């Protein structure tokens with residue numbers, strides 16, 4: 392009979408620990424005993440991994456992270472773990488540690504304390520869990536992309552706020568700004584500007600900025616910010632594949648931050664960027680890294696339901712060479728987001744074919760500040776694979792051939 396994955400793990404830190412037999416998830420890489428399994432939340436009836444379930448002594452009920460008033464993490468090493476979850480009871484407002492920590496604190500008395508597992512029959516464990524994305528069922532159009540971003544404009548505006556999200560702040564902005572270089576007095580276009588956070592950052596550094604986005608809802612958010620803090624940014628609602636509002640040779644720097652992977656006709660977008668740039672001008676394209684955005688695109692865990700993100704065994708990708716439209720549906724708070732996967736080579740080719748010189752390339756890494764400020768789960772995942780890559784391109788100056 393298989394031993395419990397968690398009991399065995401605890402025994403590695405505490406040789407006296409008595410390992411129990413597994414009775415759940417037997418065909419998985421993490422078979423588990425009844426105690427180290429899942430518990431039904433007494434508030435909503437959903438099952439939760441034992442580490443993000445707590446026991447409320449006043450009601451005699453378990454409650455999970457699904458219904459806790461708050462879920463906090465406390466850094467403290469116990470057995471092989473570096474932190475534990477503390478859940479605030481939805482009934483009493485009192486804080487209780489997750490069951491893993493509770494077991495550690497009470498050791499031998501735990502099992503009788505929390506009684507039999509509440510969820511012996513549990514949800515069926517299928518061994519693998521669906522990924523965070525799947526190929527689009529029907530061909531993806533520009534209006535599908537536009538509608539998706541219209542639906543996500545509010546949550547995007549709240550999440551990105553004024554500084555960008557976690558990945559921009561701690562990973563990619565540094566490379567993007569280094570490639571953009573000095574912006575004072577320059578004409579800059581932000582292609583696919585979203586709510587305009589990057590446009591505003593550039594305008595505050597004395598650039599003349601134009602923002603372009605095909606999502607009307609995003610442009611509305613950007614205009615709201617402009618009304619609150621006028622920076623002289625001009626916004627246009629249009630696709631970056633057809634930049635009619637912008638004259639040829641009118642821009643010094645074109646930047647596009649995580650947009651090109653959303654664009655079906657990406658070659659057209661690249662040639663439009665080339666058209667509007669002055670000779671010698673710079674284009675900076677940050678894209679979701681194609682090597683890590685295809686196939687299931689998800690972290691794989693031995694215990695699929697673990698709330699500890701840093702316990703990922705590996706990151707799964709597949710079908711790299713297939714140009715595929717995907718629908719990503721694991722972005723917390725977001726409506727499913729469509730995008731186009733294509734091999735890295737295709738982007739290089741599009742840049743070269745448009746006439747650009749590739750001046751620099753970066754796979755941004757987690758900054759030192761990110762390592763210090765982010766929680767352990769984020770540090771461990773962000774330091775394992777690149778989320779993005781950034782190209783710095785130049786529209787070459789005319790070469791006068793001597794006769």
Ligand SMILES: C[S@@+](CC[C@H](N)C(=O)[O-])C[C@H]1O[C@@H](n2cnc3c(N)ncnc32)[C@H](O)[C@@H]1O
Pocket residue numbers: 536537540541551582583584585586587588589603604605606609629630631632647648649650653654
């Ligand atoms: C991931 S968001 C990035 C927004 C912004 N660049 C930032 O870094 O915060 C992608 C944005 O690209 C826009 N977008 C997608 N396809 C576009 C297209 N063909 N033309 C213009 N904007 C597009 C979306 O509407 C959305 O606002």
Ligand SMILES: [Zn+2]
Pocket residue numbers: 395396397398399411423424425426427
């Ligand atoms: Zn166990």
Ligand SMILES: [Zn+2]
Pocket residue numbers: 432433434435436437454455456457458459
């Ligand atoms: Zn619940």
